[in-house]
Amino acid sequence: MSEQERPSPTIEDYLGAIYTLLRDGERVIAARLVESLDVSAPTVNATLKRMVRDGWIVISAEKEISLTDSGYRMATSVIRRHMLTEWMLARVLKMPLSDLHREAHHIEHTLSAEVEQRLLAEMDDPTVCPHGNPLPGYEGEVRDWLPLSEVGVGEKVVLRRIHESIEDHYERLSYLDSEGLMPGAHICVLEVMPFNETIRIRVEDKTVTLGLNLASNIFVSVL
Ligand SMILES: [Zn+2]
Numbered sequence: 001m002s003e004q005e006r007p008s009p010t011i012e013d014y015l016g017a018i019y020t021l022l023r024d025g026e027r028v029i030a031a032r033l034v035e036s037l038d039v040s041a042p043t044v045n046a047t048l049k050r051m052v053r054d055g056w057i058v059i060s061a062e063k064e065i066s067l068t069d070s071g072y073r074m075a076t077s078v079i080r081r082h083m084l085t086e087w088m089l090a091r092v093l094k095m096p097l098s099d100l101h102r103e104a105h106h107i108e109h110t111l112s113a114e115v116e117q118r119l120l121a122e123m124d125d126p127t128v129c130p131h132g133n134p135l136p137g138y139e140g141e142v143r144d145w146l147p148l149s150e151v152g153v154g155e156k157v158v159l160r161r162i163h164e165s166i167e168d169h170y171e172r173l174s175y176l177d178s179e180g181l182m183p184g185a186h187i188c189v190l191e192v193m194p195f196n197e198t199i200r201i202r203v204e205d206k207t208v209t210l211g212l213n214l215a216s217n218i219f220v221s222v223l
């Protein structure tokens with residue numbers, strides 16, 4: 001794929017967001033992108049119109065958004081570039097896990113296909129990003145991990161994945177990082193309190209309370 005065919009960083013961000021929502025089986029409409037990209041509705045609608053014109057997406061009569069073949073290829077490319085950049089920042093620059101996403105976000109758009117290929121080999125063909133989200137084509141790797149919010153009291157689990165929707169919010173990510181809640185952390189569920197929508201867990205040797213919504217975006221495997 002030649003470099004000239006690359007869309008603007010904004011369009012790449014939209015493609016990535018649409019891909020991720022579709023991957024999770026969600027119905028993608030403009031309002032969902034307003035939420036996920038944190039942009040105004042008029043801006044989203046104007047951008048989507050340009051994307052239809054340029055052949056990246058199709059919008060059905062029911063207003064559902066889907067990717068064209070070239071939209072799909074570009075979406076998987078930008079997500080791969082993003083995740084490989086996160087690994088590079090983590091391994092080469094030893095940056096903290098909470099900083100990787102926002103730093104990679106600035107760099108991902110500028111990587112050439114050549115650098116992407118070299119990074120893939122240099123980072124040992126990773127199947128997930130440092131936060132545990134699957135590289136395109138490796139969705140099966142994460143299928144068996146369950147949301148922390150569904151783990152029973154007393155169960156011991158290992159944290160595997162922090163969903164992209166949390167990566168997008170720096171304060172949430174750095175909170176999890178400060179509590180030691182990153183891939184590899186050992187967790188024991190102490191109490192689930194549906195009435196106030198929280199879950200109390202032990203991480204290594206400290207007790208942490210999380211909202212159930214946050215916990216539903218953290219995935220674990222049973223020990
Ligand atoms: Zn990220």
Ligand SMILES: [Zn+2]
Nearest residue numbers: 086129130131
């Ligand atoms: Zn990540």
